[in-house]
Amino acid sequence: YWKWFGAFKDMHDRLREIGKPTVARVNGIAVGGGNELQMACDLAVMVDDAYIRHVGPEHGSVPAGGATQWLPILVGDRRAREILLLCDEIPARQAEEWGLVNRAVPAAELDSAVDYYVERLAAKLPQTIRYTKQQLNWWRDLSWHDTIGHARDWLALSMLGDEAKEAVEAFLNRR
Template sequence: MEFHDVRYEAAEGVARITINRPERYNAFRRETLDELIQSFSQAEADPQVGVVVLTGAGEKAFCSGGDISWEDDSDSAGAVQMNRRTTTLSMIMRGCGKPVIARVRGYAVGGGNELQLLCDLTVASEDAKFGQAGPKMGSVPIWWGTQLLPRLVGEKRAREIVMLCEQYTAAQALEMGWINKVVPAEELDTAVDTWCQRLLSLSPQALRVAKLSLNFESDQLWPSVLHGHQMISFIHDTDEFHEGTKAFLEKRPPNFGRFRR
C-alpha cells in the first residue's frame, strides 16, 4: 500500500507512525485513517517491533481531529464511512499487545485528543495544547472522548473539557492526569526514545498481558462508542451541524441560538 497521508518507519524495535498533513494541522480524512489502520496493522504483525510511536508532522499539531473541509464526510453517509474507519483503528490500537506512545507537539484537539487517549502513554512538549471541540462544531467526542476522559481526569473535569470546548496547556493536562509526561520541545524526542528503550528492555509477553488487563474495564465501554457513532451519523445530516462546520470554515462564531428549543 502506497502511503500519502502517513509516514511509516520501523527500526531497532520501534515503529514510528507519523500523520503527514502539516498543512492541515494533521487533520485526518478517510485516506489518513486507512493508512493509519494499515500502519498499526503492520506494526502489530512485525515480530521485530516492540513499541509503536504515534505523532504528527511539523511543530504545530499532533492532530487536530477530522478534516471538516473534506466535504465527502459532511453528511450521514460520509459520517458512517468515517466512523467505520475510526472504530477499526481504535480496535487495532487498543487490541495491539504492544505499547503505543503518543508523541505530542502542538495541538491535540478534537479527534486528535481522542487519538492520543487511545495510546497507552503520552509524552508532550511544553507547547502542546489539549482539548475537545465537539459542541463548538455541532458534534460530540463519542470516539472514546466521553468514555475515557472521565476515567483519567474525573467526571466533573471531563464535563468541563467536553462541554466548554476550551484548550489546556500540557502542564494543566499533566496535573489532571490526562497525559503522562511534559518536557521542553527540544527534549521531546529524547524523552520518547528513553521510554521506548525502557519498554524494549521489558518482557513483551508481560507487557501484552498488562495492556489487555488494564483495558479490561474500559473495553466494556465499547457499546457506548458504537451507539455514539450511530447517533453522530444522524447529527451530520442536520442544519445545526452544518452551521457549526460552516462557521468554522468561515472563521466566524456559529449561530446555534436559532436551533435552541
C-alpha cells in the same frame, strides 16, 4: 460520516489491541480526534507549548470517539465534563497534572522523553507486557464497546442536522 467513523473506530481498536505498548508523541495541539487518538495510546508525551481541546459542542459534533468513554477514567467525571462541555484549551502542563498525558516537555526534549519510555518498555518481558496491557484496557474496552455503536449512528445522523451544518459553515467562513 458513518463510514469515516468506522475507520476511526478501527484505528482505535488496533492501537488498544496491538499487544505492545504504544507511546503517543504529541508535537503540537491535540484537538478532538487528535486527543482521542493519544488517549488510545498507553503512554503520552507532549510538547509543553501545546494544548488539548475538544470543540464538539461548538462545532456540532459529540466527542464520542474516545473522549466521552475515556476522559472520565483518566481525569475523573467532573474534569471530563469541564473539558468536553466548556471546550477550553488545556495547556500541556495542566494536561500532565490532570493525567491526560504522562509528561509535558520542551520541544527539544520530546524525542528523548519518548525514547526514555520506549527503551524502558523494550526491556520488559513481552508476554507479560501484552497481558498487563490487556488487563489495563478492561475498563476502557467496557465503556468503548458499550457506547461506540450508538455513538457512531448518532454522530452520522446529527451531522446531517441544521445545527451541525451551521457550525461547519461558520467554521469554514471563520465566523
